Amino acid sequence: MSIIKNDTIIKAYQGEETDYTPAWFMRQAGRSQPEYRALKEKYSLFEITHQPELCAYVTRLPVENYGTDAAILYKDIMSPLPYIGVDVEIKSGIGPVIHNPIRNLQDVEKLGEINPVSDVSYVLDTIRLLTEEQLEVPLIGFSGAPFTLASYMIEGGPSKNYSRTKALMYREPETWFALMDKLSDMIISYVDAQVEAGAKAIQIFDSWVGSLNAEDYRLFIKPVMKRIFSELRRHEVPLITFGVGARHLLMEWNDLPVDVIGLDWRTSITEAREMGITKVVQGNLDPAILLADWQTIEQRTKQILDQGMDSGKYVFNLGHGVTPDIEPATLKKLTELVHNYSKEK
Secondary structure, three states: OOOOOOOHHHHHHOOOOOOOOOEOOOOOOOOOOHHHHHHHOOOOHHHHHOOHHHHHHHHHHHHHHHOOOOEEOOOOOOOOHHHHOOOEEEEOOOEEEEOOOOOOHHHHHHOOOOOHHHHOHHHHHHHHHHHHHHOOOOEEEEEEOHHHHHHHHHHOOOOOOOHHHHHHHHHOHHHHHHHHHHHHHHHHHHHHHHHHHOOOEEEEEOOOHHHOOHHHHHHHHHHHHHHHHHHHHHHOOOEEEEOOOOHHHHHHHHHOOOOEEEOOOOOOHHHHHHHOOOOEEEEEEOHHHHHOOHHHHHHHHHHHHHHHHHHOOEEEEEOOOOOOOOOHHHHHHHHHHHHHHHHHO
């Protein structure tokens, strides 16, 4: 049973007019919150996500502290990978490290399939706890996209240039598309389960796909993304796509069966509209601006809000995730600014 009292963000995602501009922040759960830091002294990320009560607490905390219009499920894009046979470890200060990286077709063929009900029951329990008992705003579920997940699986960890990933893509297209199919199957099953458990919107993070040019995106990635979003459409929940440094891919995304395009700070909302973006847009304050003085934060936020409200079909967010050095009080003040300023316009 849903207990949502504020569904403003869902209306905005559907392109409807709202009384004010709704807001949430990528990586709003954790990172800069003192309550979360205290938990991290005792538990790892995977340990927190495996305990529904604890994970629900971390997920709802920013809604309570900042007044955001949505929660986003606390977990990592790596969370489903162990269940298809990926040996992944989240190392502090490094990020995901893959101990059995993909090198050839045989490695891809060894990957299995996820069964969300048995494999990630703790994720689904967390979603149900939040949506049936704790949250009065919508919960956003998410998954990593195939290219971004593949980049970790092939590189063995974070990368600056994705050279191994691109080399496999160019050199062994059969292996590449086999991996894309495996990851697509996993993502669809994983997201299906999240929505069935109560998630009211889904964001697919293709954080690193901006490293590809538009031609390669159209050839190696776009058909995969079209399949994923087309299959997820049956749930009739808003679908959001997001990547970093992907200005040259925005019109490719506009063709996909998604409802919302997330912008990073490199492309303004006005520029995106002038390019021909017709979807709802989400974004796109540079997180680093939140380390400046309040006058600067206020000025830059109002500029973005003006562009978003002038063009319509808009949700406020950052251009990437909250960084650990951003003060929680700043995020609370920012949410209030977004709400109050957009109500007055």
